[in-house]
Amino acid sequence: MAVIDLANPTRFLTLVDRVLPWLAGVTALVFAYGLYRVVGAPDDYQQGATVKIMYLHVPGAWLGMMGWGVMTVAALGTLVWRHPLADVAGKAAAPIGAAFTFICLATGMLWGRPMWGTYWVWDARLTSVLVLFLLYLGMLALYWTADDPNRSTRAAAILALVGAVNIPIIKFSVDWWNTLHQPASVVRMGGAAIDSSILVPLLIMTLAFTLLFFTLHFAAMRNEILRRRVRSMRMMQARESDT
Amino acid sequence: MSPFLALLARDMRLAVRVGGGALMGALFYFIVVAMMPFAIGPDLNLLARIGPAILWLGALLASLLALDRLFATDHEDGSLDLLMMGAMPLELAVAAKAIAHWLTTAVPLIVITPVLGLMLNIDMSSMGWVALTLLAGTPALTFIGLIGAALAVALRRGGLLLAVLVLPLTIPVLIFGVAAANAALVGPAPFGPPFTILCALSLASLVLGPVAAAAALRQGLE
Amino acid sequence: MQLRGGDLACERGGRLVFAGLNFALAGGEALVVTGRNGAGKSSLLRVLGGLLRHSAGRIELSGGADEATLAEQSHYLGHLDAVKPSLSVSENLLFWTTYLGGPRGAAIRPALDAVDLAGLADLPAAYLSAGQKRRLSIARLVAVRRPVWLLDEPTSALDTPSQERLAGLMRDHLGSGGMIVAAAHGPIGLDGARELRLGRPAEPMS
Numbered sequence: 001m002a003v004i005d006l007a008n009p010t011r012f013l014t015l016v017d018r019v020l021p022w023l024a025g026v027t028a029l030v031f032a033y034g035l036y037r038v039v040g041a042p043d044d045y046q047q048g049a050t051v052k053i054m055y056l057h058v059p060g061a062w063l064g065m066m067g068w069g070v071m072t073v074a075a076l077g078t079l080v081w082r083h084p085l086a087d088v089a090g091k092a093a094a095p096i097g098a099a100f101t102f103i104c105l106a107t108g109m110l111w112g113r114p115m116w117g118t119y120w121v122w123d124a125r126l127t128s129v130l131v132l133f134l135l136y137l138g139m140l141a142l143y144w145t146a147d148d149p150n151r152s153t154r155a156a157a158i159l160a161l162v163g164a165v166n167i168p169i170i171k172f173s174v175d176w177w178n179t180l181h182q183p184a185s186v187v188r189m190g191g192a193a194i195d196s197s198i199l200v201p202l203l204i205m206t207l208a209f210t211l212l213f214f215t216l217h218f219a220a221m222r223n224e225i226l227r228r229r230v231r232s233m234r235m236m237q238a239r240e241s242d243t
Numbered sequence: 244m245s246p247f248l249a250l251l252a253r254d255m256r257l258a259v260r261v262g263g264g265a266l267m268g269a270l271f272y273f274i275v276v277a278m279m280p281f282a283i284g285p286d287l288n289l290l291a292r293i294g295p296a297i298l299w300l301g302a303l304l305a306s307l308l309a310l311d312r313l314f315a316t317d318h319e320d321g322s323l324d325l326l327m328m329g330a331m332p333l334e335l336a337v338a339a340k341a342i343a344h345w346l347t348t349a350v351p352l353i354v355i356t357p358v359l360g361l362m363l364n365i366d367m368s369s370m371g372w373v374a375l376t377l378l379a380g381t382p383a384l385t386f387i388g389l390i391g392a393a394l395a396v397a398l399r400r401g402g403l404l405l406a407v408l409v410l411p412l413t414i415p416v417l418i419f420g421v422a423a424a425n426a427a428l429v430g431p432a433p434f435g436p437p438f439t440i441l442c443a444l445s446l447a448s449l450v451l452g453p454v455a456a457a458a459a460l461r462q463g464l465e
Numbered sequence: 466m467q468l469r470g471g472d473l474a475c476e477r478g479g480r481l482v483f484a485g486l487n488f489a490l491a492g493g494e495a496l497v498v499t500g501r502n503g504a505g506k507s508s509l510l511r512v513l514g515g516l517l518r519h520s521a522g523r524i525e526l527s528g529g530a531d532e533a534t535l536a537e538q539s540h541y542l543g544h545l546d547a548v549k550p551s552l553s554v555s556e557n558l559l560f561w562t563t564y565l566g567g568p569r570g571a572a573i574r575p576a577l578d579a580v581d582l583a584g585l586a587d588l589p590a591a592y593l594s595a596g597q598k599r600r601l602s603i604a605r606l607v608a609v610r611r612p613v614w615l616l617d618e619p620t621s622a623l624d625t626p627s628q629e630r631l632a633g634l635m636r637d638h639l640g641s642g643g644m645i646v647a648a649a650h651g652p653i654g655l656d657g658a659r660e661l662r663l664g665r666p667a668e669p670m671s
Contacts (some may be wrong), residue, residue: 109361119361122285134274141270145262177281238592241584249563253552260551321545324516328536330566 009225012085016222023218027211034208037201053111055202059209060104061125064132065167066098066213071139072164085221087153088228090160091143092220096213098136104129124178128171135163147230149228246331247339251275254343264322268309268348274299276359287364295373295424301359302352303413305376306384307349307406313340314396314460323460333460338453341389342370349381367427372427372434376441380420383445387412387454393456397463417446418438466492466528466612468513468644469537473522475508482508486522488661492612495635500663506648507543509663510615513646514541526613537566539613544607544621550591554582557590558604567609576608577580579634581627587667595622603631606638614638616647620654628654 034055044051070093077086108126109119120126142159146152244252260267260331272281279297280290290297316322326336353374391409398404422437467489474484482505490496498506511517513524515536526535526594550667558573577583580600587595590601599622606614614635620628632654635645639655 118287118364120364121287122280127285130277134277137270137273141267144266178285234588235592238585238588238594238597241581242594242597244563246564246566249560251550253556253560256556257549257551257558262551279482319545320549321543322549324511324514324541324543325547325561325565327516328514328539328541329564330533330537331564 008089009085013222013225020198020215020218020222023211023215027208027215030204030208030211034201034204037204041201042195042197047114050111050114051198053107054198055205057104057107058109058202059206060100060102060107062206063209063213064097064101064104064129064136066210067093067100068132068135068160068163068167069150070217071097071160075160075164078153078157079161087149087157087225088221089217090156091149091152092217092224094139094156096216096220098140100110100209100213101129101133101136105133107116123177124175127178128174131170131174132167134228139163149231201232246329247335250326250336250339254340255347258343258347263347264309264312264346266351268305269351270383271308272301272305272352272357273359275304276397277362280362291364291366292429294360294365295376295428296421297363298356298359298373298377299380299417299421299424302349302356302381303384303410303417304406305352306349306381307388307391307409307413309343310385310388310392311395311402311405313344313392315392318396322344328461337389337393337456337460338366338449341385341452345385347384349377353377353381369428373424376420376423376427376438379423379438379445380416380441383416383441383448384413386445386448387416389452390455390459393459393463397459416441418445436459466527466642466644468613468646469525469527470513471523471525473493473509473512473524474520475505475512475517476520477508477517481520482522483663485665486661490570490644490646490659492528492642492644493639495639495658496661497499497653497655497658498646498661499650504663506529506663506667507617510541510543510617510646510648512614513613513626516541535613538611539564539615540606540609540611541615541617542606542619543617546598548590548593548598548601550589552590553587553603554590554593555586557601558608561605562608564610565605565609573608576604577600579607579630580604581630596624596627599623603634607634614643614645616653618644618648618650620649620651660671 024193038052038055041052043049071090074086074090074093077083078090105126108129112121112123113119114127137160139156142156146155254410257263276297277299283293314323316460317326327333329336356374357367357375360373361367365373388405388409390412391405394408395402395405419437419441420434423441425432426432426434426437468491469489472486473486475482486509488496498508498509508517511518513535515534524535526538547561552560555573555577558576562573562576573586574583577586580603582597582600582604585597590598593601603619616635619631623631635647635653635655639645645655645658647655647658
């Protein structure tokens with residue numbers, strides 16, 4: 001099946017139905033192995049078991065950024081190639097990316113409590129994730145406000161691209177803002193080199209969460225396609241009874 | 244169901260359906276408050292000291308800006324005409340809409356306040372008191388803003404006009420809201436007096452807001 | 466039951482729309498208001514519905530419910546349909562029925578049947594065409610019994626079968642002792658309706 005065939009939503013649905021159980025299964029297996037390795041991983045000599053929050057926190061940060069990446073590619077697909085599935089992919093990625101960003105923030109706060117003695121400090125990395133989360137909320141608000149999915153398509157694509165261009169600038173300014181106010185005294189997470197006994201489980205967990213992202217993303221795309229079909233069928237119903 | 248409850252239920256349903264503005268107020272509040280430290284700096288002690296003021300200003304702006312479309316949509320699609328022709332006094336209809344708006348906009352805003360309090364380094368144990376001042380004070384903001392929303396429709400203008408008309412009227416609410424929140428957090432002044440005045444302001448605007456808004460809508464008839 | 470307007474005048478934005486208007490209407494009678502654009506047809510209906518103040522004259526409704534004002538005993542069908550797109554067809558109708566004081570636990574179905582929308586009851590109103598929205602708007606006149614119908618160009622956006630159905634509804638309403646004041650450019654399918662021609666403010670006719 002060529003990639004171009006996937007432009008047809010019906011073919012895509014067939015593919016998703018075939019792939020999704022396997023993808024979900026692989027995700028579960030990798031998760032099982034990853035969790036087994038995480039349990040076996042050593043605790044930090046200072047933080048104790050608290051350091052295990054990292055196995056949730058770091059994948060959350062990665063997937064929050066990857067989610068916006070998916071939306072950016074989808075936005076290009078919408079604006080440049082006018083691919084019929086691109087908009088669906090972008091719309092499906094937004095809430096999932098937002099959820100992972102939220103996981104990163106929430107675990108960051110829980111991790112911060114024992115480390116900083118407070119749930120939140122305006123640490124450069126955490127703050128950047130917060131700004132990413134705000135951007136996601138804006139995107140969700142855009143989808144939420146537009147009652148007609150066809151109208152929100154291009155607006156959301158433009159917002160995704162603007163966000164993608166802006167994220168590095170925001171990241172830079174937040175770093176600069178942070179050093180301006182708190183020169184180097186902040187405890188930085190993961191600053192030092194990580195031992196492989198921690199790194200390998202972390203990579204496996206990141207892979208597991210990435211697989212989970214795509215499982216959810218495919219399922220969400222399928223739901224969105226079906227939702228749009230229901231919508232057009234209901235419109236057809238209204239039109240037919242008009243004659 | 245009485246007409247009052249029917250209108251209340253309709254407005255709440257519209258707010259939570261696609262295209263409704265139920266969570267927009269809370270979202271705006273979250274963003275405004277989260278942006279303050281970028282201007283002020285991440286000094287946790289300073290943030291803790293001015294935290295209640297930041298929360299209250301954010302809540303004030305969010306409550307008022309979200310009111311912009313309260314009557315405008317009903318005016319544009321002809322619903323407002325029919326609302327005026329019901330057997331129920333227009334004052335009550337206006338109050339029903341305001342209560343629905345408060346429930347869908349201000350309540351989510353109060354619910355997320357503790358999270359924002361964490362970001363501003365406000366002491367967890369007193370966070371409930373700050374949320375309580377918002378619970379007592381936001382009805383006043385909604386019902387005072389109601390007058391502005393009605394005037395904006397009567398004048399066929401929206402947006403910033405509402406804020407310009409109404410913001411000065413909300414100064415007492417801001418004063419006593421922040422005073423009560425500060426009293427709860429740091430003292431030494433007692434919490435009771437400013438909080439009681441805040442409640443009184445809310446109760447008074449609960450009566451005055453609908454009456455003035457209904458009068459403004461009637462004046463604007465065309 | 467009688468609706469009577471005496472020496473009515475209306476001003477909008479400093480301009481005299483009409484003046485010295487006289488009409489009387491009894492139960493079971495219809496009044497068709499005609500006139501060129503801007504002659505004040507819509508203004509007259511809005512004055513009767515209490516949505517616009519009249520600058521002079523008086524309006525009397527006798528023989529209706531004692532306490533209720535004319536506005537509370539009137540249905541107003543304006544250019545706008547007062548239909549919320551995100552609510553379903555039946556939710557829209559149920560709201561207006563409850564709000565306008567329809568019978569408790571009002572049956573929505575017969576009213577939707579009367580405008581041929583029963584099949585779409587659960588559909589969001591956003592999917593309706595202009596004509597269907599218009600019919601949904603008309604359904605509330607059927608669902609809530611009010612003696613006076615104020616109709617502003619009621620046939621606009623309606624196709625021929627719908628216009629005939631509306632004419633049938635209007636005849637039923639008149640037959641049960643109701644009154645209709647309708648603004649129209651052309652015939653609206655009411656035989657024996659009286660005509661009120663609005664001309665220039667200086668030369669009112671009745």
